Every structure is written in C-alpha cells, then in structure tokens.
Amino acid sequence: MDRPKIPVDLILAKLAADAEAAKHRLERARDIFHGPLATNIGTTPYELVYQEDRVRLKYYRPAAARLKTPLLLVHGLCNRETLLDLQPGRSVVQTLLKAGAEVYLIEWGNPSRRDQFLTLDDHLNGYLDDIVDFIRRRHGVPKVNLMGVCLGGTFAVIYAALHPGKIRNLITTAAPTHFNTPQGLLHLWLQKIDVDRLVNAFGNLPGSLVNAAFLLLNPPRLLLDKYLGFLEHMDNKDFVENFIRMEKWIFDSPDVPGETVRQVIKDLYQENLLVQGKLRLGGRRVDLRRVTMPLLNIYGQYDHLVPPEACEVLAEMVGSRDTENVCLDMGHVGIYVSSRFQKETIPKIAAWLLAREG
Amino acid sequence: MDQENSGQTASEPLLAAWIKWTMDFWDTMAQMGPGLAAAGRSGGQVSRETAGSADPWLAALNLWQAFFSLLTEPGTVAAVFRGIQAPSKIILRMAQAGWGGYFHLHQQWLKSWQGDGSPSGEPGYEHLDQDILKACNEIFEHDFRRLLNLPHLCLTDLPQERVNRATESFNQFQAAMAEFIYLLYLPVKKSLRAMGAEWVNGGEENPPEDFKEYYKRWLKILEGHYMTIFQSAEYIRTLTHTLHALEDFTLAKQELLSEAMATLGLPTRREMDELYREIYLLRKSVKQLARKLDQRESSREEG
Numbered sequence: 030m031d032r033p034k035i036p037v038d039l040i041l042a043k044l045a046a047d048a049e050a051a052k053h054r055l056e057r058a059r060d061i062f063h064g065p066l067a068t069n070i071g072t073t074p075y076e077l078v079y080q081e082d083r084v085r086l087k088y089y090r091p092a093a094a095r096l097k098t099p100l101l102l103v104h105g106l107c108n109r110e111t112l113l114d115l116q117p118g119r120s121v122v123q124t125l126l127k128a129g130a131e132v133y134l135i136e137w138g139n140p141s142r143r144d145q146f147l148t149l150d151d152h153l154n155g156y157l158d159d160i161v162d163f164i165r166r167r168h169g170v171p172k173v174n175l176m177g178v179c180l181g182g183t184f185a186v187i188y189a190a191l192h193p194g195k196i197r198n199l200i201t202t203a204a205p206t207h208f209n210t211p212q213g214l215l216h217l218w219l220q221k222i223d224v225d226r227l228v229n230a231f232g233n234l235p236g237s238l239v240n241a242a243f244l245l246l247n248p249p250r251l252l253l254d255k256y257l258g259f260l261e262h263m264d265n266k267d268f269v270e271n272f273i274r275m276e277k278w279i280f281d282s283p284d285v286p287g288e289t290v291r292q293v294i295k296d297l298y299q300e301n302l303l304v305q306g307k308l309r310l311g312g313r314r315v316d317l318r319r320v321t322m323p324l325l326n327i328y329g330q331y332d333h334l335v336p337p338e339a340c341e342v343l344a345e346m347v348g349s350r351d352t353e354n355v356c357l358d359m360g361h362v363g364i365y366v367s368s369r370f371q372k373e374t375i376p377k378i379a380a381w382l383l384a385r386e387g
Numbered sequence: 388m389d390q391e392n393s394g395q396t397a398s399e400p401l402l403a404a405w406i407k408w409t410m411d412f413w414d415t416m417a418q419m420g421p422g423l424a425a426a427g428r429s430g431g432q433v434s435r436e437t438a439g440s441a442d443p444w445l446a447a448l449n450l451w452q453a454f455f456s457l458l459t460e461p462g463t464v465a466a467v468f469r470g471i472q473a474p475s476k477i478i479l480r481m482a483q484a485g486w487g488g489y490f491h492l493h494q495q496w497l498k499s500w501q502g503d504g505s506p507s508g509e510p511g512y513e514h515l516d517q518d519i520l521k522a523c524n525e526i527f528e529h530d531f532r533r534l535l536n537l538p539h540l541c542l543t544d545l546p547q548e549r550v551n552r553a554t555e556s557f558n559q560f561q562a563a564m565a566e567f568i569y570l571l572y573l574p575v576k577k578s579l580r581a582m583g584a585e586w587v588n589g590g591e592e593n594p595p596e597d598f599k600e601y602y603k604r605w606l607k608i609l610e611g612h613y614m615t616i617f618q619s620a621e622y623i624r625t626l627t628h629t630l631h632a633l634e635d636f637t638l639a640k641q642e643l644l645s646e647a648m649a650t651l652g653l654p655t656r657r658e659m660d661e662l663y664r665e666i667y668l669l670r671k672s673v674k675q676l677a678r679k680l681d682q683r684e685s686s687r688e689e690g
Contacts, residue, residue: 035586039596047598142659146667155674214617221623222630230634232660245617248571249609 057264066266068273071111073122075134079163083138084156086163088131089122095129096382098174098197099164102134103157103188105180106285107239109278110136112365113178116274124371128379130174133164135181137283145232145287149296150311152289153188161188161195172197174382178365179203179335180293186343187303187310190319198385199320200378202327203364205339206317206346209301212336214246219298228287236282243279246333275366304346318348323385325378327355327364334361351385524562532558549643556632556639563625563632570625574612581608 079086102122104110113121113134125132135157140147164173175196177185182204189196210216227234244251262268302308308315324347328340337356344352357364357374364370535551582605595601616622645655654662 035594036596040598040601043596044598143663143666145660146664151671211618217618218623218626221627223627226631226634230637245571247610248613249606254606 051260054261054264058269061264061266061269064266066270066273068270068277070116070274070277071114072117073114073120073126078133078167079160081156081159083140083144084160085136085138086160087134087136089126089134091126091129091131093129094131096131096174096379097386098170098172098382099131099133099168100125100174100176100382101161101164102132103175103177103181103185104135104137105178105182105184106137106140106152106289107180107236107282109281109283110134110178111281112278112362115278115366116271119271119366119368119371121365121371121375124375125379128376130379130382131168133160133173135160139283140233140286141284142232145228147286148288149184149187149292152286153184154191154311157184157188158192158195161192165195171195174198174200176200176378177202177204179361180205183297183303186317186320186347187308187315189322190315190317191310191313193319193321196322197387198323198325198382200325200327200381201340201343203329203332203335203340203361204326204343205297205335206343207301207304207339208298210336210338212338213332213334215242215334216298216336216339218242219294222294224291224294224299228291231287233284233287234290236284239282239285240280243282243334304342317343317346320347321349323351323381324349325353325355325381327357327374327378329359329361329364330356331359332361332364353381527558527562546646549639549646553636553639553643556636560629560632560636563629567625567629570616570622574609574616577612578605578609 073089075087075089077085078088102110102113104113114123117123122132122134161173161175165171172195175185175189175198177183177200179202182201183206185199185201186204186206189199205213205216208216231238259269259272262272296302296308300307303315304317306314306316306318324344326340326344328335328337330337341354341356344354355374355377357370359367359370364374532555535555582601585604641656645657648655
C-alpha cells in the first residue's frame with residue numbers, strides 16, 4: 030500500500046529559496062541596526078509631582094480635561110509601569126489623555142535591600158494611601174478614580190475595600206482576586222513554593238528570578254518562536270523598534286520587597302484569603318463587600334498568567350450594585366499593547382467613567 | 388596485589404635496619420651525657436647531682452628509645468606500612484568509585500540515545516529517564532560529598548567548613564539545575580520523536596511542501612508537551628527542589644562572604660540587614676506619629 034510521502038525535495042527547494050531571501054533580509058537589517066533606532070519607552074511627557082522614598086508619582090496633563098475626577102493608575106510590583114506607555118500609538122496613558130482624563134501613574138521604583146521589610150500594608154495603607162490623599166488635596170476632590178493593572182489591580186481592590194470613601198470608580202484589568210484556581214500555571218506553581226525559604230535566602234525577590242518564571246510559562250513561544258519571528262521581520266524598522274521596546278520592558282523587572290512577596294504568596298496565592306474575606310492588613314480585615322463604588326472588571330480570555338477564573342468572581346463578591354465584567358479575547362500583555370484595546374476598550378473605559386462622574 | 392606484597396617484603400628489612408641504626412646513634416649520643424645511657428637502658432638510679440639537669444634529657448631519650456623499640460616489632464612494622472599505603476589506597480578507591488560512576492553514567496547515556504532512535508517510545512512523563520542525572524548525583528554523594536563533610540579541627544575549623552559548605556551547596560545546586568534542565572528538555576525530545584514518526588509513517592493526503600508548516604506543527608506539539616509537563620507533580624517537585632538548592636547555595640555563599648567581610652572589617656550582610664530593620668521600624672513609627680499629629684491638628688482646626 031502506497032502512503033503519501035513527505036515531499037522532501039520540495040521542502041529543501043523552498044528552504045534554499047528562504048535562505049536566499051534571509052541573506053537579503055540580513056543585508057537590509059544591517060542598515061537598520063547601524064542607523065538610529067527609536068526604542069525609548071515611557072516617552073509621553075509627564076511631571077513628577079510627588080515622591081516618597083523610592084516611590085514616585087507621574088502626572089500626565091491632557092490637552093483638554095473632560096473628566097473632573099483624576100484617574101490614578103496602579104501597576105504591580107513585578108514589572109515596570111512603562112507597560113502603560115510603551116510607545117506612541119500603543120500607549121494606554123496617551124489614549125486616556127486623548128479621552129480627556131487627568132492621569133496619575135505610580136512608579137514603584139527600584140527596591141533595594143533596605144526595602145526588604147516593607148509589607149503589603151506599607152505599600153497600600155502607606156504609599157498608595159498617601160498618594161491618593163495627595164491627589165485629593167491637589168485637585169480639591171473627595172474621591173479619585175482608581176485603575177489597577179495585573180497585581181496592581183488586586184492592590185486597588187484591597188485598597189478600595191479598606192478606603193471606600195476615597196474612591197469614586199474602580200477599574201481592574203487582568204487583576205487576580207480568586208487565587209485558588211488550577212487554570213494558571215503561576216497559581217499552580219506558587220501553591221507549592223516555600224516562600225519563607227525564598228525570602229530568607231534572598232531578602233528581596235530578584236527580578237531575574239521573576240523574569241525566569243515568566244519565561245517558563247511558555248518556553249516554545251517566549252524563547253524560540255518570538256526570536257524566529259524577529260529574524261523574519263528584522264528588515265522592518267518599525268517592527269525592530271517595537272520588538273526592542275517590548276524586550277526592554279520584559280527584561281527590566283525590578284526586585285520585589287521580600288516581606289510583600291511573603292504576604293502575597295502566602296495570603297493570596299496559597300491561602301486565597303481575599304475572596305474568603307479573611308485577609309488582614311494593618312490590623313484590619315479586608316471585606317470585599319465594602320467595595321461599594323462602581324466596578325469595571327476587564328480580563329483576557331487567553332491570559333495564561335491571570336486566567337479568567339481568577340478575575341471574574343470579583344464582580345459577584347463586591348458590595349457594589351454597579352459592576353460589569355468585560356472578557357476580551359486577548360492574552361495578558363495583549364490587553365495593554367494591542368491596537369484593539371487602544372481603539373475600543375480605552376474609549377469604553379473613558380465613556381464608563383464619564384457616565385459615573387456624579 | 389602481588390606488586391603490593393612484593394613492595395612490602397622488600398621495604399620491611401630496610402626499615403628495621405634504619406631503626407636499628409638510629410637506636411645505636413642515640414645510644415652513642417646518650418653515652419656522651421653523664422651516665423644517662425646506662426640509666427636509660429637499665430632503668431637504674433642516677434646521682435642526685437646529675438639528676439636535676441639530666442631529667443628532661445633522660446625522659447626524652449627513654450621515650451624515643453621506647454618508641455623505636457616498639458617500631459622494631461614485626462607487627463608494628465607491618466602496621467606502619469599499612470598506614471603508609473592507606474592514603475594511596477583511599478585515593479585509588481576513590482578513583483575506582485569515580486570511574487565506576489562515570490562508566491555507569493556512560494552506559495545510561497548510551498541507553499538513552501538508543502531509546503531516542505526508536506519512534507515508539509514510552510509516552511507520558513511518568514517514565515522519566517533521569518537515571519543519568521541520578522548517576523551523576525551518586526558520584527558526588529558517595530565520593531566527593533563525604534570529603535567535604537569531614538570534620539575540621541583547630542584554626543582551619545570555621546573558614547574551611549564554610550568553604551566546604553559553599554562548595555557542597557554549589558554542587559547540589561548544579562545537580563538540581565541539571566535535573567531541572569533535563570526535565571525542560573524532555574518535551575523537545577518527545578515532540579521531535581512525534582515529528583520523526585510523522586515523517587517516517589506519513590499518512591497525510593497532501594503533506595505540506597513548506598518547512599514552516601512542519602515547524603508550526605512541531606511548535607504546537609511542543610507547547611502541548613510543555614503544558615502537560617508543567618502541570619505534572621514531577622515538574623513541581625523538581626522546580627521546588629531546584630529553588631531550595633539555589634536558596635541553600637545563596638545562604639552558604641553569603642556566610643562565606645560574611646566571613647571574608649568580617650576579616651576585612653566590613654559590615655556583613657546580616658549586620659546591614661539588622662540595621663535596615665531598625666531604620667524601617669523607626670521610620671514607620673515616625674510616619675505613624677506624623678499622621679496622628681496631622682489628624683489632631685485638622686480636628687483642632689475643625690473644632
């Protein structure tokens with residue numbers, strides 16, 4: 030019986046043609062790499078308006094403010110906030126400015142060994158609360174809008190539950206709140222980590238270790254296919270610039286204060302205390318029913334880092350009656366850098382905020 | 388073995404001759420002293436005048452001669468030779484064990500490669516071929532690790548112990564890392580095997596003519612294998628084990644560095660951490676007090 034054979038001769042002929050094309054591509058790429066490349070990230074102009082220890086607050090002024098309430102963006106501690114202002118045309122900050130929001134962005138900075146004892150309480154009831162008070166005073170408003178990104182979203186939820194009187198509207202994007210799910214690899218792995226040993230050995234969680242963990246989530250795509258894709262498009266200047274910007278962001282993970290890591294992994298990832306209403310911060314219990322302000326909960330259907338199961342329960346757990354879950358058919362980082370998010374979701378966020386100006 | 392015996396029989400009379408010559412020499416030397424030799428050999432009395440100055444000399448000579456008399460006993464000579472040969476035997480045994488281990492490792496490797504050639508290998512991650520790494524570990528555990536854990540005495544005690552601990556934990560980390568990387572390599576091996584089977588068996592109506600299509604298929608298979616292995620208990624166990632090894636090595640390295648820093652009069656990491664903790668607590672107290680003051684002032688203004 031004759032079985033269809035693999036057309037090896039045709040494949041080799043195609044490979045030879047590809048090799049010839051690759052040679053020309055390399056020649057063009059050489060010119061691009063030797064020329065000037067615009068690879069800076071976080072280029073939208075801002076003012077530094079507040080600083081406490083290593084934590085700084087950036088203020089972005091819109092050309093014309095349409096929203097009365099300022100919007101504070103909170104990023105997680107594992108990555109840089111520059112994800113939200115990666116490049117012109119792919120910047121959450123810029124799109125929000127165009128929509129007329131006065132934007133504040135927290136820069137958590139570079140924790141050193143002296144920051145290793147800072148707890149979650151210090152970050153939320155300390156730095157974040159001080160920043161919220163500063164913005165309230167600066168604008169003369171009783172409340173601010175709060176938008177949290179990834180674990181920054183979890184922080185925003187906890188803060189809103191502890192200080193509901195200071196938050197007008199709450200927006201969470203790819204923010205895990207239900208940690209006991211087998212869907213995300215990170216959730217699975219962190220269940221078994223001995224965080225005490227980790228923190229005792231390192232003090233702060235090294236950024237390089239965080240990076241390695243992220244890369245291990247999908248080695249074929251993140252360590253192989255991505256770079257082969259780069260080789261295929263390296264003669265395209267825009268592509269090269271965007272690629273390098275993203276690489277800069279990915280591999281620029283700061284160290285994370287040890288005591289905060291200990292608490293996040295133990296209380297959230299391992300014990301899942303937040304959704305059970307058992308999390309305690311600064312001597313106070315974090316009760317999600319105290320989140321009574323409007324909530325817009327956005328997450329990605331194909332997010333391998335924070336799966337939908339970790340995000341969607343929040344809307345049911347909070348005390349607010351005005352909640353909305355938005356599930357986008359995107360992955361984790363894609364939520365922030367995709368053109369669809371810029372074109373569709375951010376205008377939706379702006380409209381949602383405008384409708385709840387009060 | 389024969390060579391060892393012949394070496395022993397040739398050396399024994401030589402040692403006995405040397406001991407006899409040495410004893411005669413010291414006997415002559417003792418006779419040069421005031422009647423010490425006779426006293427020394429017969430154990431007799433010496434005069435009161437000479438006893439005070441000659442006591443240490445006499446005692447040393449007695450001890451020396453007694454030691455040499457003991458050495459001339461045939462059993463002792465044999466024991467001395469056994470002792471002389473012992474280190475070389477230990478080294479030989481270590482080398483034998485080492486080579487044995489490497490031979491075992493090599494065999495495992497060959498078996499593994501043979502297994503690779505066959506497209507119909509065992510599926511699933513429950514049949515992990517980690518014997519190669521186990522063999523590597525065994526060599527370390529059985530040979531080198533014991534040496535690193537030998538107790539140390541006197542002045543070399545602490546620094547040497549820390550160097551050994553750092554060396555040992557570094558090796559443990561390397562072993563754990565090798566196991567972890569091997570686990571990461573398994574999906575590559577399995578996916579290539581699956582693609583190989585596809586190439587050999589064919590079975591598709593219109594097989595693609597573009598290599599990229601095969602690459603995409605392989606990538607998908609590879610991703611699938613990674614997702615399976617990443618959720619397996621084996622992977623999580625290896626991951627945590629590797630992390631623990633890294634943590635142990637980091638701590639051992641820090642201890643060693645602290646020792647060096649203390650010698651140079653520099654503050655150690657532990658000392659700095661204690662200081663940082665104190666500063667942290669003080670700053671926290673100051674912030675709390677400042678907040679309380681602000682609240683008091685604002686309530687006074689309102690009132």
